[in-house]
Amino acid sequence: xxxxDNFRLLMIRTMVLAFFLSHCASEKGPNYSFMHEATTAPLxxxxxxxxxxxxxxxxxxxxxxxxxxxxxxxxxxxxxxxxPNITTIEGFAAPLADLSPSSPSQRFISEDGxxxxxxxxxxxxxxxxxxxxxxxxxxxxxxxGWDGKLVNESYQWIEEKIIHTPVLRQWQAGFMAGLLExxxxxxxxxxxxxxxxxxxxxxxxxSNGTRHTSADILEYANPKRLTVLLNANVERILFATKxxxxxxxxxxxxxxxxxxxxxxxxxxxxxxxxxxxxALGSPQxxxxxxxxxxxxxxxxxxxxxxxxxxxxxDMKDNPMNxxxxxxxxxxxxxxVGVVGVTRSGSYIEATIGTQLNDLFAxxxxxxxxxxxxxxxxxxxxxxxxxxxxxxxDPTDNPLVTFNYFQDPDDxxxxxxxxxxxxxxxxxxxxxRFRLPNLTVTDLLNNVQNTPxxxxxxxxxxxxxxxxxxxxNVLSIFHYHGGCRVGRVVDEDYKVIGVKSLRVVDGSTFxxxxxxxxxxxxxxxxxxxGVMIQRERTGNH
Numbered sequence: 001x002x003x004x005d006n007f008r009l010l011m012i013r014t015m016v017l018a019f020f021l022s023h024c025a026s027e028k029g030p031n032y033s034f035m036h037e038a039t040t041a042p043l044x045x046x047x048x049x050x051x052x053x054x055x056x057x058x059x060x061x062x063x064x065x066x067x068x069x070x071x072x073x074x075x076x077x078x079x080x081x082x083x084p085n086i087t088t089i090e091g092f093a094a095p096l097a098d099l100s101p102s103s104p105s106q107r108f109i110s111e112d113g114x115x116x117x118x119x120x121x122x123x124x125x126x127x128x129x130x131x132x133x134x135x136x137x138x139x140x141x142x143x144x145g146w147d148g149k150l151v152n153e154s155y156q157w158i159e160e161k162i163i164h165t166p167v168l169r170q171w172q173a174g175f176m177a178g179l180l181e182x183x184x185x186x187x188x189x190x191x192x193x194x195x196x197x198x199x200x201x202x203x204x205x206x207s208n209g210t211r212h213t214s215a216d217i218l219e220y221a222n223p224k225r226l227t228v229l230l231n232a233n234v235e236r237i238l239f240a241t242k243x244x245x246x247x248x249x250x251x252x253x254x255x256x257x258x259x260x261x262x263x264x265x266x267x268x269x270x271x272x273x274x275x276x277x278x279a280l281g282s283p284q285x286x287x288x289x290x291x292x293x294x295x296x297x298x299x300x301x302x303x304x305x306x307x308x309x310x311x312x313x314d315m316k317d318n319p320m321n322x323x324x325x326x327x328x329x330x331x332x333x334x335x336v337g338v339v340g341v342t343r344s345g346s347y348i349e350a351t352i353g354t355q356l357n358d359l360f361a362x363x364x365x366x367x368x369x370x371x372x373x374x375x376x377x378x379x380x381x382x383x384x385x386x387x388x389x390x391x392x393d394p395t396d397n398p399l400v401t402f403n404y405f406q407d408p409d410d411x412x413x414x415x416x417x418x419x420x421x422x423x424x425x426x427x428x429x430x431x432r433f434r435l436p437n438l439t440v441t442d443l444l445n446n447v448q449n450t451p452x453x454x455x456x457x458x459x460x461x462x463x464x465x466x467x468x469x470x471x472n473v474l475s476i477f478h479y480h481g482g483c484r485v486g487r488v489v490d491e492d493y494k495v496i497g498v499k500s501l502r503v504v505d506g507s508t509f510x511x512x513x514x515x516x517x518x519x520x521x522x523x524x525x526x527x528x529g530v531m532i533q534r535e536r537t538g539n540h
Contacts, residue, residue: 027223029215030081034223035122038074038232038256046267047072047227049532050252052234052285053276055124056518057505057525059214060158061276064529066226068537072264074232074254076277076395077104077121080213086127089209090333090353095121095128104128108280108397112385112404113454116317116475118280118397122230123213125278125518126162126204129477130351131211132336133163133202136513136520137194145491146527154526155192155519161220162212163202165190166337171327171372175350176200176338177429182420184340184348194514196341201515203337214522231257235394237273237289237501238263239305247305249273249500266500270536275503276525280387282507283312283482284398287389291498300392306497310487312387317402317479318512319381319410321418321472323374323425323443324450327352327433330369339515340424345379346417347515348424372433374425376417377476380511382407387482404473414469447472478517483507492535493528504528 027033047070051062054075062073085091086104095105096117104121105128121127141151168176179198180187188199204211218228234254239247251265252273266273275282286292290305292312297304333353340348352372383406390399405411422440424430444462448471458471483489483503488496493508495501504524506517513520533539 028219030079032218032223032228034221034226035079035218035228035230038229038254038262039258039260041229041232041256041262043260044263044265045072046265048267048271050074050264050266050271050273051276052252052273053124053278053281053505054122054215054228055119055276055278055505056126056214056521058276059123059217060522060525061274061504061529062226062228063217063221064526065532066222068533069225070267071226073226073228074234074252074264075122075228075230076233077119078102078230080104080121080123080127080215086121086123086213087211089205089211089335092130092335106397108400109454110317110385110475111399111401112473113456114317114402114404114473114475115453116479117477118278122228123215125477126213126522127211127215129518130335131204132339132349132516133159133192133204133519134339134515135192135194135523140194140511140513140520144485150527150530151523154523154530157526158217158519158522159192159202162204162214162216163192164204164206164212166200166203166205167207168200168337169332169334171331171334171350171352171433172337174430174433175424178424178427179338179340179348181427181429182423184342184420184424192519194341196343198338198340200338201336202519203335205335214525229254232262233394234277234285235261235288237275237285237291238265239289239498241305244499247498249498269500272500272502272532275501276505278505279315279480279482279507279509280398280400282503282505283387283488284389284394286311286483286488286495286503287398288392288394291495296388300389302392308488308497310484312398312482313384314481314484314487314510315385315387315400315402315479316381316383316481316511317385317404317475318377318379319404319414319469320375320377320474320476321414321469322376322447322474323421324446325372325374325425325433325443326435326438327370327372328435331372331433333369340420341515342417342420344416344420345413346420347377347379348417348421349375349515351375374421375476376414376421377478378410378413378417379514380413381410383410384481400479402479405470411466411469415465418465418469444468478512480506480509480512480517484510492531502528
């Protein structure tokens with residue numbers, strides 16, 4: 001009898017354990033049960049929260065909110081899974097050269113003549129960037145006014161899920177030695193913190209060279225409360241204005257890949273639409289929805305919901321300059337793993353063996369394994385521009401001007417940063433990776449002779465670093481602004497003058513945080529997800 005009692009107890013325990021595991025085991029991408037093509041969506045649906053933009057910040061926010069609420073996440077692109085140009089180091093930059101309508105990257109050219117790109121894929125920038133991860137400076141967090149404790153907890157939440165320590169091989173090791181030789185000190189070893197000196201940061205790529213985008217964070221979502229729709233282009237936000245003291249957000253109108261329109265509505269007065277479409281997409285959606293400068297909206301026959309002259313203003317992009325190097329011997333493909341943070345506020349990075357070079361010239365596989373790139377940018381910048389609609393097509397790019405080097409101090413800082421970069425290139429520690437017969441002037445002239453952009457009056461000959469910075473300015477895709485805190489949104493990222501609408505992404509930034517904004521955008525998604533939960537449940 002005791003045997004049967006023990007056996008029955010064992011079976012009960014086994015069934016309980018199986019039930020527990022089946023309800024707690026996370027789903028793995030790309031086989032998320034809650035991820036669907038927008039064509040399968042109902043024509044009308046209702047949610048507690050509607051998140052527009054499944055990118056760097058949007059995914060951690062939607063994942064966090066799904067712990068307690070029903071969430072719809074709308075992504076205008078497709079899935080990152082199964083595409084080697086996204087998942088491998090060697091494939092990096094291939095999406096940037098893909099100009100097809102289904103490309104995970106959508107190219108745009110600013111009115112300054114600089115080629116740029118925006119994500120059009122689940123994971124956003126984390127699916128197409130170089131993967132480098134570094135936190136914002138502590139001073140940045142304090143200036144913005146975020147809760148420092150929750151910021152650190154949110155960074156850690158992200159890092160536990162998708163961030164890895166890069167494997168340093170010969171190229172990155174030589175670059176690091178060069179930085180230290182020329183005095184980019186101290187050596188800070190491996191750290192995700194923003195610190196002056198030379199450091200090894202974090203990366204989205206694991207030790208096998210496989211990328212882990214923000215889409216992997218969806219493994220931690222509640223599959224019963226989250227719906228992710230792919231290839232869902234939001235046409236506009238839906239508002240109720242009649243009899244209202246200020247516009248009340250009701251939902252969004254979106255179109256699937258077959259051209260069908262769908263309406264997603266908010267379930268209650270406490271529900272919200274959260275725009276997280278990036279520094280181009282978020283101001284563009286507000287403008288298309290009737291929130292922006294009145295005269296501009298009327299010129300395109302868009303009904304004005306709220307005259308908000310600051311939408312699309314204060315656009316900034318950190319200017320980047322680069323130098324091509326050719327190694328005497330083939331080197332393994334390497335993305336950014338080491339960064340030099342100088343006391344002047346410059347950030348110096350280096351890559352080799354990727355398809356980044358293919359953007360500028362047709363090269364063979366052997367040439368690619370020898371061709372490296374040194375990149376320099378500085379914090380800030382001070383120069384500002386603006387964004388406006390080109391037309392009313394939500395799939396088209398808006399017109400954007402960044403006014404690179406409009407502020408003279410930006411040009412001065414570029415010259416200083418390029419001087420520091422040249423010192424590293426000329427260091428003894430890095431000399432084995434340079435063809436000995438090419439001088440720095442030869443290297444700079446090589447850049448001048450490469451069609452990098454469409455900047456007017458560009459010269460083909462190097463004469464000075466001032467001219468080099470202007471002629472060869474590129475984007476490192478860290479553009480921001482357009483929905484600034486205090487001008488378009490308040491400190492809780494609620495759109496000023498509108499009910500139940502927030503914008504939470506890089507469009508709200510006044511400056512790019514640290515060497516790379518990726519870490520801070522990932523953190524911000526988690527951070528605001530927690531803050532909204534607290535606000536909703538009264539645990540602020």
